[in-house]
Amino acid sequence: MTVIAPPQGLTIAEASERTGLTTHTLRYYERDGLMLRGVGRTSSGHRVYTERDLTWVRMLTRLRATGMPIREVKAYAALCRQGDGNETERLALLQNHRARVLSQLAEVTEHLGAIDNKIGIYQSALERAET
Amino acid sequence: MTVIAPPQGLTIAEASERTGLTTHTLRYYERDGLMLRGVGRTSSGHRVYTERDLTWVRMLTRLRATGMPIREVKAYAALCRQGDGNETERLALLQNHRARVLSQLAEVTEHLGAIDNKIGIYQSALERAET
DNA sequence: GCTTGACTTCGAGTGCGCTCGAAGCGTCAG
DNA sequence: CTGACGCTTCGAGCGCACTCGAAGTCAAGC
Structure with a gap:
């Protein structure tokens, strides 16, 4: 109810x-x-x-x-x-996390670039095939 | 050996x-x-x-x-x-993945922005505290 | 006053991606 | 010849983050 x-x-x-x-x-x-x-x-x-x-x-x-x-x-x-009183620790924890996230973003972006290359290769292979 | x-x-x-x-x-x-x-x-x-x-x-x-x-x-x-012969499927699979990765990157970036705000708040609170 | 259904607690189960241990074999240094 | 090492297979175990099911309770509508 x-x-x-x-x-x-x-x-x-x-x-x-x-x-x-x-x-x-x-x-x-x-x-x-x-x-x-x-x-x-x-x-x-x-x-x-x-x-x-x-x-x-x-x-x-x-x-x-x-x-x-x-x-x-x-x-x-x-x-x-x-x-109150432990703001320094909280800040450190968040900054630590922030750093990890940034490096992970960079890593993923780099890998994505390589995957994009692969995609490009398939695309041009297919274009060539259909002519 | x-x-x-x-x-x-x-x-x-x-x-x-x-x-x-x-x-x-x-x-x-x-x-x-x-x-x-x-x-x-x-x-x-x-x-x-x-x-x-x-x-x-x-x-x-x-x-x-x-x-x-x-x-x-x-x-x-x-x-x-x-x-050979299934390049279209492979391409689709990779493009699909690419799209997911991009949206995940965007999402993480957005959340990171909010976390950055929080970090900023702690920082200025600490600055104010130490004066 | 009875049924209904959204809530409660508790504990077990699931899916993912490894991670590890046990038991066995082949090759080479001493 | 022997011992040690680095591999082999197989199957079980683990850590994480949920996810689910069972059994029970309680308030409201009929």
């Missing part, structure tokens, strides 16, 4: 829809300690997602989408959870 | 060194049908890698490094193995 999300809160189904993650994955992330804090519950135990939760999930999604392993996201979440 | 590579051939250890793949991985690729043709053997059954084999392994590495799944590499290998 459609759980009514309490004022300002979203059900897990709504959170799923807005983040593009499945409800399974959202629960898994919470279980695994990737959320900033445990997600709130209604009196009946249903999850209530706030906008802050969604904002965090979106950040988390960016980290994951750029290849940060779960365990490192977890470490970052732990730092944020701890509160 | 150091297997003497036959004229123009390389042992799996040498192939490993030149490709950066472990001998385990090289054997696994062959087992799994990713090689163009089975790698040659000496009379005693040891693998003999030719330059052509290495060239193929390097292509294969590029495909893998850009995220092509093993099963698709296998499909591409099968097309090449089949010989």
Whole structure:
């Protein structure tokens, strides 16, 4: 019967829809300690997602989408959870990640260039064949 | 006792060194049908890698490094193995892959931008803190 | 008051791509 | 002749990130 999300809160189904993650994955992330804090519950135990939760999930999604392993996201979440005073560590973690992503982008781009060459070879072979 | 590579051939250890793949991985690729043709053997059954084999392994590495799944590499290998006449399919496969890689690059780049913003925020927060 | 269905927890299962270990053999230095 | 080494095959195991299924609960509509 459609759980009514309490004022300002979203059900897990709504959170799923807005983040593009499945409800399974959202629960898994919470279980695994990737959320900033445990997600709130209604009196009946249903999850209530706030906008802050969604904002965090979106950040988390960016980290994951750029290849940060779960365990490192977890470490970052732990730092944020701890509160003020460790900004230097958080910054270092993100900069580290940034460097890795950049070098991976460069690598992929280089490989792509070689693949493009191959594509070019097939294309001109086919052109020659059809004349 | 150091297997003497036959004229123009390389042992799996040498192939490993030149490709950066472990001998385990090289054997696994062959087992799994990713090689163009089975790698040659000496009379005693040891693998003999030719330059052509290495060239193929390097292509294969590029495909893998850009995220092509093993099963698709296998499909591409099968097309090449089949010989002339399916260049259109090979081209389509590569172009398809190229498109996926490009959109993935774009996505990662976009996420990276957001992460960069976060980094900027931490940096200016830290600067403000130390004055 | 009963059915419905979206939620809950828990733990097991899946797919991918390696990665590793065990057991055996062939060749050569000593 | 012996021992060591580097290969061989085969099959099992692993790490990651989900993904799924089962069994139960709870609130609302009929």
